[in-house]
Amino acid sequence: MKKIVILGAGYAGLKTVVELQKKAAKTAEITLVEQNDYHYEATSLHEVAAGNVAPEHISFGIQEVLSPAVKLIKDRVVKVDPDAKQVELAEHAPLNYDYCVMALGFVSETFGIKGAAENSLPMANVDQAEQIAHHLNEQMEQYRADHNPNHLKIIVCGAGFTGIELAGALYDARKRLAKVAEVDPAAIKIKMIDASPRILPMFDDKMKDYAIKLMQKEQLTLQGQAAIKEIKPGAVVYQTKDEQLHEETAGTIIWTTGVSGSPVMAASDLPQRRGRVMVTDHLTAPDYDDLYVLGDVAAVMPPDGKRPYPTTAQIALTMGIYAAKDLAARVTGGQRPGPYSYHSLGTVASMGNTHAFGVAMGMKYYGYPASVIKKMIANKSLIETGGVKELLAKGRFDLYH
Ligand SMILES: Cc1cc2nc3c(=O)[nH]c(=O)nc-3n(C[C@H](O)[C@H](O)[C@H](O)COP(=O)(O)OP(=O)(O)OC[C@H]3O[C@@H](n4cnc5c(N)ncnc54)[C@H](O)[C@@H]3O)c2cc1C
Incomplete structure (x- = not known):
């Protein structure tokens, strides 16, 4: 049997496994390596950071969705040797493979800023x-003890998609944090600092202006066109x-x-550039057609x-589906799919639980209806990796407010 690691x-990685185990569990030995024993929805990290939801709410045990034929190794990948076709792990013996899928995701980038x-x-x-949620709570407790207003100040460095979603979640968290600090929620100040001349480049002017108005309404301060030079303690x-x-x-x-x-x-x-490998149209690394590179570690060039x-996450899931199809064809001797292609279904950004804005399936949405669409998108991702069971357990069904 061929070995797929x-x-x-x-x-990207879990979607590959979930699809592949349906198609090739009998014809290949499938091994999944992950440093955690859970999968998490990275698109909801800001909600955990703000303390609005518990980590368990955005994660589920990987074993729950694996077929018994798939072997799960909980370990940290150190590196892959594509010539020797071998994966080095931190605490286990090296793994040999016939095909490997690298789907190791993203890390925070500081751009060398001091x-x-x-x-x-x-x-x-x-x-x-x-850790962020814990730190925020501690700051509120410290304020209660010493009344130093600095404890109530939160700076979000970056007002990109993630920074804005985080600021919106922090706005929702203010009431709860204010209770800990024993202050009025308005005393908690949230500020974003961002260098770019125009925030949210993925959205048109009308949508960007909507986001700015919403920030003003939620008393979220934006210091735009400001290049961060250093972070001191x-x-x-x-x-x-x-x-x-x-x-x-x-x-x-x-x-x-x-x-x-x-x-x-x-x-x-x-x-690679900044941890991303420009992949071929079969989502493999250049010169290694047995090494798939998916999700945030891949750079995929559109036809233009x-x-x-x-x-x-949207493109990562489609890459997982494609790689599973291609791998299944290769190990079963079936017809391989044509080149990978991608069509974005749109982007919706949340600003708290009940406000959002964005484009989905060619339509523009604002405010509460957009927040419902955002939750439906998250539910769709959840069903793709965790199936109906995880959707029912962890899905976002608080659509009415
Ligand atoms: C706050 C926030 C909001 C976002 N919102 C959206 C959104 O609305 N829509 C959207 O489409 N995208 C969104 N994104 C982007 C999206 O989350 C990422 O593009 C997506 O998570 C990438 O998926 P992935 O499978 O490549 O990697 P990841 O989701 O990062 O998964 C990588 C996995 O690899 C594991 N791993 C990493 N290193 C090792 C190692 N050395 N050894 C073993 N295991 C390892 C990790 O534990 C993790 O399980 C958002 C991101 C953030 C942070």
Whole structure:
């Protein structure tokens, strides 16, 4: 039997396994390696970070969705040697493969900004999101003890998709946090700092203006066109358009300026940029047609060849479906699918539980209806990886407010 090894059980990796076990469990030996024993919905990390939902709410045990034919190894992947066709693991013997799927996802990217790694809180996995929630609670408790208003200040570095979704979730969290601090919710100040000349480039002007109005209504401050130069312990140093340097203190500083692909890609000596490998039209690494690279560690060029598609859970899931089909054909001797192609169904950004905006299936949505669409998108992802059982247990059914 051919050996297929899948690395990472995020959207791309778990979707590959779930599909592949239906098609090829009898013709291939399938092994999944993941550092956690759970799958988590990375698209909801901001909700955990704000403390609005528990980590269990956005995760489920991987074993629950695996067929008995699939072997699960809980370990950390160190690197892949594509020439030797071998995977090095932190605590297990190396694994040999005939086909390998690398789907190791994203890590927080500091772009080398001084002090960012040491003095701000990243939000790129469940542990980090939980740490943010814990830190926020501690700050509120400290305020209650010493009344230093700095404990009530939260700075979100970056006002991209993730930063804005986080700020919206923090707005929802204010009431609860204010109770801990024994203050009025309005006393908790949330500010985003972002360098780009225009926020939310994936949306048109009308939608961007809607987002800005919503931020104003929710008293979320946006310091735009401000390049972060350094993060000091408890302070962000940034430069505004007029070249003035500013230093702003806060009890909580969260880093959401960007992500890169897993460092395992560089450790494996694959041709990569910021942890992403430009894949072939069969989603394999250049020169290694037995090594699939999926999700946030991959760069997929659209037909116009201008810029790779943005890395999203949506594209990661479609890559998993494609890789499973292609692999199943290869191990069963069936007809391989044609080249991979992708059609985005749209993007919806949430700002708290009941507000959102975005485009889905070609239609624009704002406010509460958009928040319902956002929850339906999350439910669709959940059913894709966890099936009906996980959807019923963890789905978002609080559609009416
Ligand atoms: C707050 C937030 C909101 C987002 N919202 C959206 C959205 O609305 N829509 C959308 O489409 N996308 C959204 N995204 C982006 C989306 O979450 C990512 O594109 C998606 O998670 C990528 O999927 P993946 O399978 O490549 O990797 P991941 O989901 O990151 O999964 C990678 C898996 O690999 C495991 N792993 C990593 N390294 C190792 C190792 N060395 N050894 C073993 N296991 C390892 C991890 O534990 C994890 O289980 C959002 C992201 C964030 C942070």
